Amino acid sequence: MSSPSFAELGVPTDLTRVLDAAGITVPTPIQAATLPDSLAGRDVLGRGRTGSGKSYAFLLPLVARLAASGRTPRAGKPRALVLAPTRELVNQLHEALVPLAKVHGFTMQTVFGGVGQGPQVAGLKRGADVVLACPGRLEDLIKQGHCRLDDIEVTVLDEADHMADLGFLPAVRRLLDATPKDSQRLLFSATLDNAIDVLVRRYLTKPVTHQADSAQSPVVQMDHHVLRLSREHRVPVLVDLTSAPGRTVIFTRTKHGAKALARQLNKSGVPSVELHGNLSQNARTRNMDAFHSGKASTLVATDIAARGIHVDDVALVVHADPPAEHKAYLHRSGRTARAGASGTVITLMTPDQERDVRDLTKAAGIKPTITRLDTVSHPVLAELAPGERVLVPGGIIVEAPRPASGSTSGSGGGARAGGGGRNRRRSGAGAAPSGGQSRQGGGQGGRGQAKQGPQKSSGGQGGRSRSGSGQSASGGGSHGAAKFSAGMR
Numbered sequence: 001m002s003s004p005s006f007a008e009l010g011v012p013t014d015l016t017r018v019l020d021a022a023g024i025t026v027p028t029p030i031q032a033a034t035l036p037d038s039l040a041g042r043d044v045l046g047r048g049r050t051g052s053g054k055s056y057a058f059l060l061p062l063v064a065r066l067a068a069s070g071r072t073p074r075a076g077k078p079r080a081l082v083l084a085p086t087r088e089l090v091n092q093l094h095e096a097l098v099p100l101a102k103v104h105g106f107t108m109q110t111v112f113g114g115v116g117q118g119p120q121v122a123g124l125k126r127g128a129d130v131v132l133a134c135p136g137r138l139e140d141l142i143k144q145g146h147c148r149l150d151d152i153e154v155t156v157l158d159e160a161d162h163m164a165d166l167g168f169l170p171a172v173r174r175l176l177d178a179t180p181k182d183s184q185r186l187l188f189s190a191t192l193d194n195a196i197d198v199l200v201r202r203y204l205t206k207p208v209t210h211q212a213d214s215a216q217s218p219v220v221q222m223d224h225h226v227l228r229l230s231r232e233h234r235v236p237v238l239v240d241l242t243s244a245p246g247r248t249v250i251f252t253r254t255k256h257g258a259k260a261l262a263r264q265l266n267k268s269g270v271p272s273v274e275l276h277g278n279l280s281q282n283a284r285t286r287n288m289d290a291f292h293s294g295k296a297s298t299l300v301a302t303d304i305a306a307r308g309i310h311v312d313d314v315a316l317v318v319h320a321d322p323p324a325e326h327k328a329y330l331h332r333s334g335r336t337a338r339a340g341a342s343g344t345v346i347t348l349m350t351p352d353q354e355r356d357v358r359d360l361t362k363a364a365g366i367k368p369t370i371t372r373l374d375t376v377s378h379p380v381l382a383e384l385a386p387g388e389r390v391l392v393p394g395g396i397i398v399e400a401p402r403p404a405s406g407s408t409s410g411s412g413g414g415a416r417a418g419g420g421g422r423n424r425r426r427s428g429a430g431a432a433p434s435g436g437q438s439r440q441g442g443g444q445g446g447r448g449q450a451k452q453g454p455q456k457s458s459g460g461q462g463g464r465s466r467s468g469s470g471q472s473a474s475g476g477g478s479h480g481a482a483k484f485s486a487g488m489r
């Protein structure tokens with residue numbers, strides 16, 4: 001059964017050329033399902049598994065629609081709005097958009113808190129075709145009179161259900177209220193549930209819903225395991241798993257837990273960085289860059305990294321603390337086995353968590369293999385994370401430009417020599433150096449994008465081999481702040 005090409009789905013040739021150059025030639029199911037409607041200007045509700053290419057499913061029509069309408073952005077009045085729950089995701093979407101936007105010379109501006117608002121305000125003032133934002137800061141800038149949404153032609157809510165979660169919903173509603181009623185709205189997530197009902201009823205006109213898979217159909221290339229162990233075995237088991245070849249993302253329930261675990265892993269010789277809301281934006285960016293570049297092989301994160309974030313070749317996701325609910329389980333787990341690659345997901349379960357984990361995996365539609373670990377040298381560890389264990393004394397220090405007010409991870413000395421993500425079960429070598437989103441060639445919206453050979457073999461089962469950087473649209477001189485890499489989230 002051959003799937004239609006991007007061109008057959010209606011994607012303009014100038015954009016398919018960009019995809020081709022990135023090695024993206026075969027639409028994923030969610031792309032194939034939604035593109036005809038979204039390109040036709042309809043409101044779309046799209047659900048597709050984690051790592052199934054939802055970003056392009058909304059970025060392609062966004063660019064195509066803006067190109068078709070052909071307007072010029074006025075100062076402070078963007079033409080398209082992409083809302084996402086985290087700064088990292090905003091940056092990632094920006095990077096994915098750079099090469100597509102460049103085709104038409106569209107300008108972009110990222111908007112999120114944690115960094116100075118000056119450059120964002122300046123970018124808006126110059127006129128940005130597309131604003132990619134976290135809701136809070138965008139509302140601030142609107143209140144201050146720096147931005148109006150009257151000219152919005154397309155709004156995207158990425159991670160729509162999450163955006164609808166408590167805390168985000170009121171802001172999202174106010175923002176949508178400020179956009180023209182007849183503008184296009186696209187809502188995407190790997191989990192679309194009742195949380196978005198209110199948004200759908202109020203803001204979508206005759207929406208088309210596309211579910212490229214059932215809510216509970218697991219990603220096929222993802223192996224799910226539960227390790228039942230006692231509390232004192234947790235860290236030694238994590239050290240063993242993370243010192244195997246390959247990139248690992250570990251999730252903890254709390255910010256403190258993430259910080260403490262990253263420190264323990266570093267101390268034990270696993271180059272690790274942390275990501276959570278207690279870090280400054282600079283530290284978040286530095287840590288993610290270290291993970292992308294392969295200097296750190298393990299990322300220890302709270303759920304802040306659970307949604308949308310894409311890092312190439314994450315072989316293993318570990319729930320060091322079981323997540324609070326099944327949606328979080330699916331999103332966290334989805335940091336591996338993306339775009340046709342395979343991956344392993346492990347939940348550490350202490351005896352008192354047994355019931356919670358059972359309910360959680362059941363609700364997530366997962367039947368994990370459960371193994372009881374009575375010792376930390378159980379053979380199952382080598383099965384789940386095969387390969388030689390390598391420890392680097394002291395782990396990694398991610399350097400902060402200013403030493404004070406330290407919040408980054410790392411103890412001891414010595415970063416791993418050579419960086420380079422360790423790939424497990426991957427043909428492609430190497431980590432994707434983070435594609436910097438550098439500010440370039442100023443002027444009104446100058447945004448050259450230096451494509452650095454983003455080779456992506458179109459993902460036959462079991463492994464994208466990537467040479468060069470991920471989908472690194474680097475050099476995009478929109479005025480976005482921090483840099484982030486790859487089609488990552």
Ligand SMILES: Nc1ncnc2c1ncn2[C@@H]1O[C@H](COP(=O)(O)OP(=O)(O)OP(=O)(O)O)[C@@H](O)[C@H]1O
Nearest residue numbers: 026027028050051052053054055190308310339487
């Ligand atoms: N048609 C395609 N063929 C091959 N790779 C693709 C295709 N579309 C997207 N990709 C790549 O797949 C990876 C994951 O895409 P993306 O981040 O959009 O997934 P997602 O569905 O949004 O996942 P999540 O639910 O975790 O947010 C990216 O590296 C992206 O470049």
Ligand SMILES: [Mg+2]
Nearest residue numbers: 054055308489
């Ligand atoms: Mg996504």
